[in-house]
Amino acid sequence: MYSWLFDVLEDTSYWPEYEKLCVKTQNVDLKTQRRVLVPISYGSQKYPEEIQSEIEYIESKNGLIKIKRKDKYIISILNEKTTDNIWTNNSIKTQVVNNLKETVEKYGKPKLIEFRTPFKSPVFGMKELIGKYLEIEKDLKTLGKISIAIKTNSIRTSKEPVVYNMDDIMELYHVIEEMKLKLKIIIDLVDTNNRNVLKKGMEDLVNSLASKPNSFIGFHINKIDEWGKIYGFTNRGYKIDRNSYPSFSDFMLGLSTILQGTTPKLLIS
Numbered sequence: 001m002y003s004w005l006f007d008v009l010e011d012t013s014y015w016p017e018y019e020k021l022c023v024k025t026q027n028v029d030l031k032t033q034r035r036v037l038v039p040i041s042y043g044s045q046k047y048p049e050e051i052q053s054e055i056e057y058i059e060s061k062n063g064l065i066k067i068k069r070k071d072k073y074i075i076s077i078l079n080e081k082t083t084d085n086i087w088t089n090n091s092i093k094t095q096v097v098n099n100l101k102e103t104v105e106k107y108g109k110p111k112l113i114e115f116r117t118p119f120k121s122p123v124f125g126m127k128e129l130i131g132k133y134l135e136i137e138k139d140l141k142t143l144g145k146i147s148i149a150i151k152t153n154s155i156r157t158s159k160e161p162v163v164y165n166m167d168d169i170m171e172l173y174h175v176i177e178e179m180k181l182k183l184k185i186i187i188d189l190v191d192t193n194n195r196n197v198l199k200k201g202m203e204d205l206v207n208s209l210a211s212k213p214n215s216f217i218g219f220h221i222n223k224i225d226e227w228g229k230i231y232g233f234t235n236r237g238y239k240i241d242r243n244s245y246p247s248f249s250d251f252m253l254g255l256s257t258i259l260q261g262t263t264p265k266l267l268i269s
Helices: 001-009 015-024 089-106 126-139 166-179 202-212 235-242 251-258
Strands: 037-041 055-060 072-077 112-116 150-153 186-188 219-221 265-266
Touching: 072 089, 089 126, 126 150, 126 166, 166 186, 166 202, 202 251
Parallel strands: 037 055, 037 265, 055 072, 072 112, 112 150, 150 186, 186 219, 219 265
Antiparallel strands: none
16 A cells, blocks of 8 residues: 555555554454565664564574564574585584574574575485474474474575575475475565576566465565566556656566465565
8 A cells, every 4th residue: 555655646645544544543444454464674674664563583693692672583594604504414403403492492482483495416405405394393393383484595696595496486385285394485585686586587486476375474575676667678668667657567566466365474675
């Protein structure tokens, strides 16, 4: 609604009324709520003042955290080294798991524990990823019910991550479905210097995720305004852009499509 009023209609007069009815009092009678995003507090990212972020995103190299500013939090475990981390070194895995238990004892259960996908190698692929996840899940069982997610890595690098493009994401999703795993997927839509492979294949991204809205629980994203050219590079598009007629970018239309479900998604930006 915020984007629709400010960017498309260019009419901000209704926003205070909408804020009063829907944001503050939640008094708007919606039969079904769709495209609900849960904003996650991360770094210096600022949301419109009317939107309150109640969950903090905290990165950790070893499972320990130094400070927590909000009651609810997500802890993300970084792969400090590309070839010697929680996925490939049992000593590191044991240490991180023990540190996570210490963190939970001190700060309470996180809303989610996020692990980053490792890189592929001749001896490590999707099968090994699932095997290590099952070990980690078993190791963390003493914490009780807790959610675990894999964050994909869609940035082009010299080494390819295990969960990298839409084929990898769908393969992981199907494995989770077939094995009835509790593992969740968080999709990497962060674009650095035009290196995100999912951005290059927007049509595939939209088609795959729109047909399986429950295949992921959220996404990381930055520079939303740079993800699509208004109306694309067509004669009609050039005319519309030249006359400054407002519209959604290709990406915003795609984002609206993949978020059409009723399950809220995490927005980490």
